[in-house]
Amino acid sequence: MIIQYWNSSINIGIWIAVFWVMFTAINFIPVKWYGEMEYWFVSIKVITILGFLIFAVRTYLFERYNTFPPKPTGIIWGLLALWDMPHDTERL
Numbered sequence: 001m002i003i004q005y006w007n008s009s010i011n012i013g014i015w016i017a018v019f020w021v022m023f024t025a026i027n028f029i030p031v032k033w034y035g036e037m038e039y040w041f042v043s044i045k046v047i048t049i050l051g052f053l054i055f056a057v058r059t060y061l062f063e064r065y066n067t068f069p070p071k072p073t074g075i076i077w078g079l080l081a082l083w084d085m086p087h088d089t090e091r092l
Contacts (some may be wrong), residue, residue, distance in 0.1 A: 003015050
């Protein structure tokens with residue numbers, strides 16, 4: 001799992017318990033606070049997608065004009081990742 005890659009000394013059951021408690025606590029908060037949290041989470045998501053898009057375009061332009069022959073594979077992989085990212089986050 002990805003979390004074990006970051007810190008393998010902590011048992012995975014502890015991570016499961018921490019996230020379970022966090023998600024359960026979120027369900028018990030008032031609706032107004034929940035809406036506020038959703039607003040900030042979506043804002044972070046939109047900013048991240050825009051950042052990836054800017055990074056992909058910048059990478060494409062750098063590869064296009066600073067190397068010979070041009071390698072458009074960077075922009076293709078970047079756009080594929082951007083296209084699939086919103087779908088992956090909504091599946092959770």
